[in-house]
Amino acid sequence: MTTLFLLYESAAGYALFERLESEVVATEDAEWQKSMQDLGKFGKIVKMKGFAPFLSAEASLANINDVSEGLLNEFLQDFLVTYMPKAKGKVELGVADPALGSAIQSATSISCVSNKMVRELLRGVRLHFDAFISELEDGDLEKAQLGLGHAFSRAKVKFNVNRVDNMIIQSIAMLDVLDKDLNTFAMRVKEWYSWHFPELVKIESDNVKFTRLVLLIGDKVTVSEETLDGIEQIVGDATTAQSILVAARTSMGQDIAEIDLTNVTHFAERVIALADYRTGLHAYLQEKMNTCAPNLAALIGEYVGARLIAHAGSLTNLAKYPASTVQILGAEKALFRALKTRGNTPKYGLLYHSSFIGRAATKNKGRISRVLANKCSIASRLDAFSDVPTAKFGEMLRDQVEERLAFYSTGKAPRRNKDVMKEVIAELSAEGLYDSLNAEAGASADKPSRKRARDDDSDDSDDDEPAKKKKKKSKSKDKSKSKDKAKSKSKDKKKSKKKSKK
Secondary structure (H helix, E strand, O other): OOEEEEEEEOOOEEEEEEEOOOOOOOOOOHHHHHHHHOHHHHOOOEEEEEEEEOOOHHHHHHHHHHHHOOOOOHHHHHHHHHHOOOOOOOEEEEOOOHHHHHHHHHHHOOOEEOOHHHHHHHHHHHHOHHHHOOOOOOOHHHHHHHHHHHHHHHHHHHHOHHHOOHHHHHHHHHHHHHHHHHHHHHHHHHHHHOOOOOHHHHHOOOHHHHHHHHHHHOOHHHOOHHHHHHHHHHHOOHHHHHHHHHHHHOOOOOOOOHHHHHHHHHHHHHHHHHHHHHHHHHHHHHHHHHHHOHHHHHHHOHHHHHHHHHHHOOHHHHHHOOHHHHHOOOOHHHHHHHHHHOOOOOOOOHHHHOHHHHHOOHHHHHHHHHHHHHHHHHHHHHHHHOOOOOOHHHHHHHHHHHHHHHHHHHOOOOOOHHHHHHHHHHHHHHHOOOOHHHHHHHHHHOOOOOOOOOOHHHOOOOOOHHHHHHHHHHHHHHHHHHHHHHHHHHHHHHHHHHHHHO
């Protein structure tokens, strides 16, 4: 007969309990549930064998971190070796986490189990734990749990700094400021340098390229065949470079003094440095989006995704929004104006900057924005609550939006969302990034709710409309036929009554 021991990890320390009753516990029995609530009866089921308290808050945090990751540290191993019996094959250790149980079994050769009965017993231990430890006063365990919970949460946030979306919010705000400043400064360079070389603005309109040409050319008198290669490298076109050379030789601009040209070139250097910094900041934003919100970035791009996160305040807030809110995010003024004046509400907000809205026809812009908002809501929730970041879901969601665009233009039916998600889950499972437990959760999450049955994201609403109309028509025909039959029967009855009277 094997004896079952229970390992309980608390905020105060590790505790080991022995099950006294050897028979199988009927966990779903009402009498068992009542006995578990009663300390006197539950004390006859389990007995405390040992307790190892944590000596400090740092030790408590370190041990709970190891337990959450399924690791066996030296402190827990010494505790188990001290209090567990040495008889092999006759004792079992019940643990809540199977990963921790496998680590204990491989290190100490103690047979570990994790099943429903063990979890029910540990639930009773958790309920009456303060009664088993006589040294604990009222409120000590609650204080330890509160302190450990705060420390554990802070450690998790500090540990995974790459998932902090605050850097995305600051980066997209800085990019907006840089775009405005670069536009203002480049216009100042054009206006300043055009007194000397006015024809250059008409040939090259790009702000950054124009500023680089100002640094390269300097005084237009010095432009020659030797500088033609450098001009061609900036503009990327030999014909444009040749036209700049011809324009410099026949320019109508005034001459410029050396000190004036020095000030213009110094200011142009600052503008170029600012443009280079903006390029690096854009690359930094792409990297952060691919780390923090890879599915959202794969679906609608880094810019629009970052603007949605910044407008919502955080990725978690964006994940909590329904798809209808995501659709008009950024168009709040237009929405309240429409509600006040009883006009048409806006169809899109920040999603208007997505390429999908621009590619859709005018009559389909509202429909595709609704589909895109649904997919953005799914992608943001995947990014916010998944442990392993991956862009596979975002890529498949983007393909679904592409299929929806094709459906509106050609009539080709898109794939069902449930089938697409199953394909991604199967692909990730093959790569070892999606375990079976998450697969079951994803399958249950794929069940559509009645409230959202008319949502455009169900990917079947538009396709099934003709079928629904046919069903309605057939039902109405059946009803009319039944009415006709009832009328004919009533007429036959009246005729038979008249004949009997005669």
